[in-house]
Amino acid sequence: MPDGLRLSLAFRLALREMRGGLRGFYIFLACIALGTAAIAGVNSLSQSITGSIASQGQGLLAGDMRFELNNRMASESERAFIDSLGDVSVSVGLRSMARLPDGSNQALVELKAVDGAYPLYGALESEPKTPLKDMLATSGDRHKALAAPLLLERLGLAVGDELLLGKARIIIAGTIVxxxxxxxxxxxxxxxxxxxxxxxxxxxxxxxxxxVEYAYKVKVSDPTSVPARVSQAQEKFPQAGWSIRTSRNAAPSLTANITRFSQFLTLVGLTALIVGGVGVANAVRAYLDSKRGVIAAFKCLGAPGSLITTIYLTQILMIAAIGIVIGLALGMLIPYVAAQFLAGMLPVSTDFALYPSALGLAALFGILTALAFAFLPLGHARNVPATALFREQSFERQAWPRWPYIVATVGCLVALAGLAVFTAYDRTISLTFLGAIAFSFVVLRGVSIVVALLARRAPRVRSPALRLAIGNIHRPGALTPSVVLSLGLGLALLVTLALIDGNLRRELTGNLPERAPNFFFVDIQGSEIEGFRNLLQQNLPDGKIIEVPMLRGRILAFNGQDVSKMKVPPAGQWVLRGDRGITYAKNKPENSSLSEGEWWSGNYSGKPLVSFSAQEAGELGLKLGDTVTVNVLGRNITAKIANFRRVEWESLSINFVMVFSPNTFAGAPHAWLATVIDPKATAQAEATTLRAVTNTYPTITSVRVKDALDIVNELVGQLATAIRAAAAVALVASVLVLAGALAAGNRARVHDAVILKTLGATRRTLIRAFCYEYAILGLSTAVFALFAGGVAAWFVVSQIMTLPSRFLPDVAIATIAIALVVTVGIGLAGTWRVLGQKAAPVLREL
Structure with a gap:
């Protein structure tokens, strides 16, 4: 038969068979739609936010270009060059303490000082709606300011009240909208x-x-000239050490974080899709199993195996297309719905928009998943013998399908993995994730074999229902592999995310505050350090005070190579982004130990040396003897790496990525950074200390660590909500797969139930047997999920986040409860119809 005629005939027969509706394919549809919607929605939302950042770049940057300098103003020549580019607005940012006039309370603020040209683009909205120039006007010693509503709430102030900022008394003229x-x-x-x-x-x-951070924002007459202007600035002032941003890259850190988080959620969505792929396989197998008689009839009428495969492959592609369309429709709505909640926090458009690349990527993932998990059942269907037309209740063990079907399955899986890696922001993470998924499939298959083996060798029990349940676990065609696989991945992912979230919260609210310093004090002048130390000793006599010199520097080059032109792994990019705090020291800092190299002597006076954090150095590919060029206060300084340190970042003590030899910054102006650690200090003692420092030294910035941890804990909670929602998608996919597995085994269940009822078994006995069977399988799966999720969470928390990790029993109990409720509940729901099956129709087919 010519190929064209075979395809036409297959298409017509496929359409005729589908006239009866989509019965048997609802699980298939749900699995494909769920995974596709997750991937389409996450990527569409990511593109919506990043696109808005790009399109609103001038407003977000308040200029076409931004020159950022730390701890120094632009020199005369640098300022002259910036002024030559166009209209300029200068803003200054720093952290400081704002306090009540009577000294009874104070709060940390993000201070921003602007000139009369601010903003060059966009508009600052305030309440009341008065011109910014009037809201910030200064008359003699009377100063005005705009405050965030949160500051007024913390200090119990209202518009018109006064507060102190350093040596200035200011009036709150309004609030920032x-x-x-x-x-x-x-x-x-x-x-x-x-x-x-x-x-x-x-x-x-x-x-x-x-x-202090100085930002020079420029509005140019010709925005197309911005790239050339950036190159000109870098060439003309190679030692300026400034960071230059343009409106096309207004918020690089935000963009990078959104991309990373969207990759994580995409991988979770891919997990749901792969888990759903098992449901696809079960649904296809169940559907083709119900068509055994039809397939046998086709063969008796002379239809070749290729025609049968084409007929049902056509049907599967049609159903997959329907599921993908449903998923894409849901995915298109996700950015619009999310925008309603994110509009006040992120630059996301609330208008409905389509993102073709995100939808196309999700559709491709969906079709590859459908094909990857459908080819093997199709291969089995091709092997259905013509005798099945006359022996409908044949339950012969199926062999492997022909090699083309195996090759097609492997090819689709490889394409699916390649697509996931190719589109990933961090391909190492993507490869690790895919390897873990593949390993989980293998391990879950092993778990099902072990469970069946233990059931086969279990001692004989008296209870007929329990004996029947144990037999069902290891008999040919048992649901054990399907149930273990369908629930295992979803529960393992749920346990992993729950343990990570639990350990983070435990650190932030429990162990970490106990180990962390009570306060950080910044911008301590050399003339103030002795008096400051005495003041702390008076208020916290048992406190341990640590003081270190503090400078800011930007890494420009490694071994003479410009870091902006280097390909740096994502894990190490944060070290090169913006300025880093640096210090110098004669002795090795506390909370760190040498991992390689030697520390310099106390009287070292040779060429500059630097000690680099070992973990960050490994991520950047550095080794002993390499050179690091940093820009500090407008000067480029090159130092050789003398040693690497293991840094205990989780202690929140004073630590630096780079510690230089003391002679490196001899004579350089700098302030001091200090911490005080007193685990026994009461909240009242901390408040008294904070007031004393703020009132005595108003220019010193005080940061209470517990307050900062509360903010971080709130952010972690918001992220955890999104992560739990993503994990719920994978768990829903697992439930769908479980339902599909039960549907796939219904024909055999009907046969068994009818035989047992004919032999005298009651419905109550069968219900108890099914409950025992599903409970055993659910418990076995939960044990695996606890082990796999615990190992994965330990790796993430201890190895990646470098935080203490522990197993949380409440998570274990909740996981077991979920497993039992899901397996027993869904299992009984799926087999209830089986228990009511009439015996006569089934017995006539034997």
Whole structure:
């Protein structure tokens, strides 16, 4: 038969068979639609946010270009060059303490001082709606400011009240509603306080060594000239050490974090799709099993095996297309719905929009998954003998299908894995994830074999129902492999995410605050350090005070190679993003140990040396003897790596990626950073200490660690909500697969139930047997999920996050409960119809 005629005939026969509706394919549809919707929705939302950042770049940056300098203003030549580019607005950012006039309370603020040209793009909205120039006006010693509502709430203030900022007394003229360039300024741990440049000067907060960020924003007449201007700035001022951003890259950290998080959620969606693939296989197998008589009739009438395969492959592709369309429709709605909740936090458009690349990627994942898990059942269907037409209740053991079907299955799986890796932000993580999925499939298959083997060798029990349940677990055609596989992946993922979330919360709310310092104190001047130390000893006599010199530097090159032109793994990019805190020391810092190399002598006076954090050095590919070039206060300094340190970042003590030899910054102006650790200090003692430091040294910034941890804990909670929602998608897919597995085994269940009822078994006995069977399988799967999820969570928490990890019993109990409820509940729901099956129709087919 010519290929064209065979395809036409197969298409017509496929359509005729589908006239009866989609019965038998509902699980198939749900599995494909769920996974496709998750991938389409996550990627569409990611593109919506990143697209909005790109399209609103000028407003988010408040300029076409932004030159950022830390701890110093632009020199005369640098400022002249910036002024030549177009209209310029200068803003200054730093953290400081705002306090009540009577000294009774204080709060950390993200201070931002702007000039009269701000903002060059966009608009700052305030309440009341008064021109910004008037809201920040200065008259003599009377200064005005705009504050975030949260600051007023914390200090119990209202518009019109006064507070102290350094040496300046300011009046709250209004509250900030929206700040155009807030996202480009980066994440802040404290509420915003907006003042004028004159107010900042009057406060006296900017001193030698203060941690200050100067941002020069430029509005150019020709935006197309921006790339050339950036190159010109870098060539003309190679030692400026400034960070240059353009409106096309207004918020790089936010964009990178959104991309990473969307990759994680995409992988979770892919997990749901792969788990759903098992449901696809079960649904196809159940459907083709119900068509055994039809297939046998086709063969008796002379239909070749290729025609039969084409008929049912056509049907599967049609059903898959319907499921993909449903999934894409849901995925298109996800960004629109999410935008309603994210509009106040992220630059996301609330207008409905389509993202073809995200939808196309999800559709491709869906079709590859459907084909990958459908070819093997199709191969089995081709092997159905013509005698099945006359012996409908044949339950012969199926052999492997012909090699083309195996090759096609492997090819689709390889294509699915390749697509996941090719589209991933971090391909190492993607490869690890796919390897873990493949390993889980193998291990789950082994678990099902072990469970069946134990059931086969179990001692004989008196209870007929329990004996029947044990027999059902190991008999030919048992549901054991399907149930274990369908629930295993979903529950393992759920346990992993729950344990990670639980360990993070335990650290943030329990162990970490107990080990962490009580306070960080920043911008301590050299003339203040002795008096500051005495003040802390008076208020916290049992506290341990640690003081270190503090500078800021930007890494420019490794071994003379510009880091901006290097391909750096994602895990190490944060070290090169922006300025890093650096210090110098004669002796090795606490909370660190040498992993390689030797520390310099106390009187070392040779060429500059640097000690680098071992973990970050490994991520950046550094080795002993390599050179690091950093820009500090407008000077480029090159130092040789003398040793690597293991740094205990989780202690939240003073630690640095880079510690230089003392001679490196001889004579350089700098401030000091200090911590105080007193685990026995009460909340009242901490409050008294904070007031004393703030009132005595108003220019010193005080950070209470517990307050910062509360903010982080809130962020972790928000992320955990999104992660739990993603894990729920995988668990729903597992439930669907379980339902599909039960549907696939219904024909054999009907046969067994009728025979047992004919031999005298009651419905109650059968129900108890099914309950025992599903409970044993659910418990076995839960044990695997606890082990696999516990290992995965331990790896993430201890090896990647470098935090203490422990097994949480409440998670174990909840997982077992979910497993039992799901398996027994879904199992009984799927087999209830079997128990009511009339015996006569089945017996006539024997």
């Amino acid at each position: 929206t700040e155009p360039d807030a996202l480009s300024d980066g994440f802040g741990f404290a509420p915003r306080l907006l003042v004028s440049s004159d107010t900042l000067a009057a406060s006296g907060l900017v001193q030698t060594g203060s941690l």
